[in-house]
Amino acid sequence: MSKVMISGKEVATHNTRESCWIIVHGKVYDVTDFLDDHPGGSRIILKYAGKDATAEYDPIHPPDAITTHLPPEKHNPRAFSLGSVDPGTVQKVEVEVTDAEKQRLERVANRPSLSEILNLHDFEAIARMVMPEKAWAYYSSAAEDEITNRENHVAYHRIWWRPRILRDVTHVDWSTKILGHASKMPLYITATALGKLGHPDGELNLTKAAAKHGIIQMIPTLASCAFDELVDAAQPGQVQFLQLYVNQDREITKKFVQHAEKRGIKALFITVDAPQLGRREKDMRQKFEAEDPAEVTANKQEGKVDRMQGAARAISSFIDPSLDWKDIPWFQSITKMPLILKGVQCWEDALQAYDAGLAGVVLSNHGGRQLDFSRSGVEVLAEVVREVGARRSLSFPNDKFQLFVDGGVRRANDVLKAVALGATAVGVGRPFLYAFSSYGFEGVDHALNILTDEFEMNMRLIGARSLKEIVPEMVDASSLKSHIVPVPGDRLFDSNYESMQHARLREVKSKF
16 A cells, blocks of 8 residues: 655644644654543643644654554554655744743853863753753652652762772773673663753763763663664664663563664663652652643543653653562563663562572662652662672672662762672763753763763772772771761752752732
């Protein structure tokens, strides 16, 4: 059957709630029946009814979101009156540049040069000033009172060095192997969703920077860029991992995992700490203010989708809350890739992962975005090393069962503390998002150069010539479990932290 070509003028006639068509990447979709189920609300779809919604769609949806979530008859090009659109006939969407946007663009123009960016905190400070408000809210938000988000960073302050002296540190080497693959640093770029919210190139910035600096990128399931686009952008021999959200439809998961393995992905990190999204209230408040409160209330009363969850809800409705230990053998049966559980938060689960034959665990609380008052990954690390090590006669770092940590890292100093406590490597996420949101690829490149300088300096000052010489005796972690121990405040981190806000009175419009 020949490909259906639809005139943009015809699409433009379907611009109501009763008949709503939109254009995304040159294809026409009938989303009429999806309006009230759209996690982002119907208002944003109706804004683009009969028009090209690609610019709005791209930053906050994975590339296959429509084909994954709409019934096949609503996006099949062979269906009646649906297909590709004649680009010359598409109605242009007039985007009003608000005063706030003009001010933001002026701030972008006044960014300091990269030579003035001295640490990862600086990227966060600039990103907060130059990113669109909704994008900043999504990246920076965390669960409920955001206690865990802050604790992830503060926990590193309760670990103090016991440096060794009079060692020849002319040459220091912080390279390592992660799951058998060479890395020039004991860190990897961990998975973070929706990269195009911060920059048009999204996660491609990270792929390029990882290649240049010889480190590993973990590709997120919910990337703004297509999975194959990120794999295709990798350099020959570049190692990439995959973070997996498990779909309720296991066939979709199986197909994705096996495709990733065929494309050369070297390890599968299965996220296990997100059976339900945490309440990320900064993001939620942004979404609520963009919606009609009456419509939100009415839909909640009718039992429809809760759309107050912000950008996160729009990309996560397919995640399976029934994921269970009994599913592990199934994963082992569909792939030969090493399997790592991402989001382990106690030694008992780490021990069960070891006994199940997994390759490792990421001790993580999802960047503080899920369960508030979860302990930091680095605190759980000390517990896992002690308890699992004693029960299975293991020492860490361990090549057969590797421990990873993520959350809160802002300095190479933090990474080296985790290594001293037994981690193979540390995942870094938000700092790289802030780097490319404010400066693109060059920002991530500069961030990794900063970390390189910090690794060299810190290794010399603690008296370690290689990572093998960074041993538990080099740190005092005796206060790590004490959550009320006062520590010197981190002024840079604290100044970047944006306090949560209360609900506010709605603006009263004058009658005159």
